[in-house]
Amino acid sequence: MSKTDSQRQFHVVIVGASIAGLTLAHCLSSTSIEFTVLEARSDPFSDGAGLAILPNGARILDQLGLYQDVLDQGECMVSHSTWLEDGRLLRRVDARQIRSLRRTNYPLIIISRRALLGILYTRLQRRSCVSFDKRVCRIVSSAGEVTVYSADGSSVSGDLVVGADGVYSTVRAQMWHHINNVYNASTGSHRLSEVPLTDSFAGVFGTSQSIPGLERGSIHRTYGHGWSTIIMKGEDSKVFWFIAIARAGTGQSMPHRSSDRACLARVVEPLLEKHVTCNVKFGEIFHRTESCILVPLEESFQTRWSWGRFVGIGDAMTPNLAEGANCAIESAASLANYLAAFARGPTSLSAQERLDLTLKTWEDSRKRRMKSLFIVSQCAVRIEATTSWVLRRLQTFLGLLHVTGIGLLTDITSRTARVDYLPLPRRRDAERVPRNKEESGWNIQLATLPLTATVALMFYVLHAVGM
Numbered sequence: 466m467s468k469t470d471s472q473r474q475f476h477v478v479i480v481g482a483s484i485a486g487l488t489l490a491h492c493l494s495s496t497s498i499e500f501t502v503l504e505a506r507s508d509p510f511s512d513g514a515g516l517a518i519l520p521n522g523a524r525i526l527d528q529l530g531l532y533q534d535v536l537d538q539g540e541c542m543v544s545h546s547t548w549l550e551d552g553r554l555l556r557r558v559d560a561r562q563i564r565s566l567r568r569t570n571y572p573l574i575i576i577s578r579r580a581l582l583g584i585l586y587t588r589l590q591r592r593s594c595v596s597f598d599k600r601v602c603r604i605v606s607s608a609g610e611v612t613v614y615s616a617d618g619s620s621v622s623g624d625l626v627v628g629a630d631g632v633y634s635t636v637r638a639q640m641w642h643h644i645n646n647v648y649n650a651s652t653g654s655h656r657l658s659e660v661p662l663t664d665s666f667a668g669v670f671g672t673s674q675s676i677p678g679l680e681r682g683s684i685h686r687t688y689g690h691g692w693s694t695i696i697m698k699g700e701d702s703k704v705f706w707f708i709a710i711a712r713a714g715t716g717q718s719m720p721h722r723s724s725d726r727a728c729l730a731r732v733v734e735p736l737l738e739k740h741v742t743c744n745v746k747f748g749e750i751f752h753r754t755e756s757c758i759l760v761p762l763e764e765s766f767q768t769r770w771s772w773g774r775f776v777g778i779g780d781a782m783t784p785n786l787a788e789g790a791n792c793a794i795e796s797a798a799s800l801a802n803y804l805a806a807f808a809r810g811p812t813s814l815s816a817q818e819r820l821d822l823t824l825k826t827w828e829d830s831r832k833r834r835m836k837s838l839f840i841v842s843q844c845a846v847r848i849e850a851t852t853s854w855v856l857r858r859l860q861t862f863l864g865l866l867h868v869t870g871i872g873l874l875t876d877i878t879s880r881t882a883r884v885d886y887l888p889l890p891r892r893r894d895a896e897r898v899p900r901n902k903e904e905s906g907w908n909i910q911l912a913t914l915p916l917t918a919t920v921a922l923m924f925y926v927l928h929a930v931g932m
């Protein structure tokens with residue numbers, strides 16, 4: 466069934482034409498579902514530096530026919546090194562050592578955010594369905610449809626609105642506005658609420674000109690005192706860099722968001738003499754900067770991702786510090802699976818009841834995996850940029866576990882989303898590692914994580930109370 470109760474074609478209004486929104490548009494292009502994408506920016510390309518495309522994201526891009534472009538415009542990772550701020554090497558991992566990359570035959574690809582957005586937009590067949598300069602400001606939901614209003618006064622109606630509009634999601638805010646109206650009207654009290662965003666860390670994303678001393682395809686991670694960096698040398702030898710800075714303890718007031726070079730120079734000033742490899746200091750990279758932007762690294766795991774004719778994907782519901790782009794791609798593909806099944810399925814239930822059930826089932830199917838990734842990324846950023854001497858001991862441990870850690874994060878398991886209604890491309894030369902053997906290996910490693918975390922937490926609490 467591809468029609469709603471009123472016999473219209475099922476129509477999805479997607480807010481945000483970034484990674485989550487455009488991936489969803491690609492997924493829906495192979496179904497009978499109609500869509501409109503509304504984007505606040507005036508052009509298809511956006512700010513940002515480099516992203517790492519991991520096998521979970523790569524497999525979906527492959528299904529959508531976009532993978533070769535990503536390979537062509539990106540750079541495959543050759544090594545991952547972890548450093549301490551004084552230039553001591555903690556661990557160097559060769560890409561060939563990572564079994565999950567060999568097994569799936571999807572290398573880790575370094576690509577600029579701009580290039581990825583360019584591919585997602587220019588390869589979209591139904592590009593006429595994407596409108597720029599449309600900042601969504603209000604959404605009205607009624608029994609039969611949802612109407613999405615933009616700041617320029619225009620509006621679009623559909624059956625469902627999908628918030629792919631990032632951490633400050635207007636769709637999420639509008640959804641909660643409707644939820645609270647309904648609950649206030651029925652019970653007279655606020656029983657439910659949106660999970661507030663916290664921004665304990667600021668992030669600076671930058672792109673610099675090539676610098677000698679860094680190999681193409683190399684990734685360098687440095688653990689600092691209240692900060693951590695990731696430096697990647699990608700396509701055209703461009704250097705993509707990212708710094709996470711703990712807001713507490715910086716001793717300086719930091720703007721919320723800025724791309725002003727003088728302001729960012731003040732923010733990164735204390736890091737200029739810090740090592741990002743044994744022979745490259747951060748200052749050498751910063752002085753070659755072409756573009757950079759400071760953004761708050763918001764964290765929140767929303768408990769409710771959908772309600773009525775509203776749903777949110779990507780950073781709008783689960784901003785993820787480590788896997789932002791890949792999680793956004795996965796959440797778009799998984800939602801598309803459920804919507805495609807909804808549009809096909811004959812049933813005795815009304816369209817609204819079926820939609821509620823579909824969205825609830827989708828949410829339940831995704832939350833466990835997303836919660837695990839969210840917790841891992843929260844812990845990782847705190848350990849990597851810690852100022853606590855107890856957690857600093859853990860850095861060494863974390864650095865030594867990198868082959869396992871990268872293997873875990875980059876692996877494809879039965880919980881990893883893909884587009885169910887599109888064929889899985891065959892990857893030539895993928896190494897035959899028995900699935901059950903590998904999974905049991907991961908399970909043992911996973912089982913030790915809570916133990917490690919508990920011991921670390923115990924030490925941390927003892928330290929905090931001064932024992």
Ligand SMILES: Cc1cc2nc3c(=O)[nH]c(=O)nc-3n(C[C@H](O)[C@H](O)[C@H](O)COP(=O)(O)OP(=O)(O)OC[C@H]3O[C@@H](n4cnc5c(N)ncnc54)[C@H](O)[C@@H]3O)c2cc1C
Pocket residue numbers: 480481482483484485486503504505506511512513514515516517578599600601602629630631632633634635670671758760778779780781785788789790793
């Ligand atoms: C400026 C910026 C730079 C980044 N750079 C990097 C980077 O270099 N490396 C990295 O790993 N990660 C980076 N990230 C994070 C990463 O891009 C995200 O984690 C990932 O893209 C999640 O994608 P998303 O589509 O859910 O959200 P986003 O990429 O945040 O996209 C949300 C989209 O919605 C649009 N939008 C927002 N509000 C409205 C509205 N009211 N109406 C219409 N449209 C709206 C925005 O313009 C944007 O295009 C960056 C994020 C931002 C915001």
